[in-house]
Amino acid sequence: MSEAAAPAPPLPEPPPRPALPERSSGWRRLAGGDPCPFADLRSVWWRINLGILPSSPSSSLDDLRRVTADSRRRYANLRRRLLVDPHILKDEKGSQNVLMDNPLSQNPESTWSRFFRNAELEKMVDQDLTRLYPEHGSYFQASGCQGILRRVLLLWCLRHPEFGYKQVRKLYEDHFTDKFDDLSLSENDLYHFDVRRSTDTDATDANPQGSAMKMNNLGEVDPDIKRIMLLTDAYGAEGELGIVLSEKFMEHDAYIMFDALLSGGNGSVAIADFFSHSPSDGSSNGLPPVIEASTALYNLLGIVDPSLLTHLVKLGPQVF
Structure with missing residues (x-):
């Protein structure tokens, strides 16, 4: 009788898989090594990394709200100053200087001259935007999304004429795809923002009894959900303008992040320098x-x- 074959040696144990860090314990860290409490909030994390929002762990929610509101005011003022429309100005102020501000004026600083220059640049921007991700026609080709992208790109080019549009037009695609993912946009391309009305919002106008009830109930909520609720609450410093996570001010926040990504600002990235002719x-x-x-x-x-x-x-x- 033949002997039974010897059993095969047991397979070695697979090496232990490294344990993944807990998300709630700050799995992403700030530059100084401190855990970031907003690592799961992509928009906030981008703004911190780009130097827009304070990265210090000691920064309070009110600090974030004030910085957020200030950045949105800067964008609103920049847009009001650079995106001129002679038709609106005429209705608001009347024809005060017809010799200078008329469609046939040769003065390069006239309102109409600036308007026509902006229109030419806008046509160039639109040529690329109409071809932006055509497979997502129901989203990226929506007039609301196109309007936001158009204004952001146009304003940055007007603000930085040394670069112009041709040198930066390929840089925005990944940024805005990441920013606008899974967000709905209005089909209305018109946009109106009254910075004075927003800055006049007073936290004391809110119902103090209801706010106290809300704050008491927050103590029983999951920390991550509580953080999101606080970042989306209009009650606090700067009122509605200071809501850190606000779809209403998506255009403002997108421009601020785009500008910081290209120009550097307080962050460590300055993509525009990659295209500079500086000696x-x-x-x-x-x-x-x-x-x-x-x-x-x-x-x-x-x-x-x-x-x-x-x-x-x-x-x-x-x-x-």
Whole structure:
């Protein structure tokens, strides 16, 4: 009788999987190593990383509300100053200087001259926006979304004429896709914002009895839900204008984040510098850093995969 085959040796135990950090314990941390209590709130986390909102753990909710309200005021004032409409100004103020402010005026500083320059730039922006993610026609092609994107891009270009539109038009797509994901937009392209009315909102106008009841009940709510409720509550510093998570001020917040992403501000990112012709950037041939980086990548690709380089050169400029 043949002997039974020896049993196969047992398989080794798989290595233990590293334990994932608890989300509620601050799984994302600030620059100083302190846990961020807003790590799950993408909009707030973006604004903290870009230096818009204070990153100090000692910052109170009122601090966040005041900074939020101030940034929205700046955007509203910038928009009121740069997006001129002679028709509205005429209705509000009357024709005070017809020789200068008329459609045939040759003065480059006249209201009509600025209006026509803005219109030309707006046409260029619209050419790209009409092709933005056509597969999401019910969303990205909605007039409300298109209007917000148009104003944000137009204002940034008017605010930074040294860059213009052609050099930054490919930079906004991922940012705004991330920002507008799963949000509904009105089909109405018209937008009206009265900063004086918003800044006059007084927290004392709220029902003190109802607010006290709300605050008492918050003690029984899950900490994450409580945080969201506090960030979306109009009761507090700056009133409605200080609501940190507010769909009403999505355009304001999007512009502030876009500007911080491109210009740097108080954050550590300044994408616009990548397209600057400044001689102080250390360039040896006067080309923008983005062209130098692209050339270096193509040279490296020619060494690693010449056939792929040949294919890409044959395709011409593309968004890879």
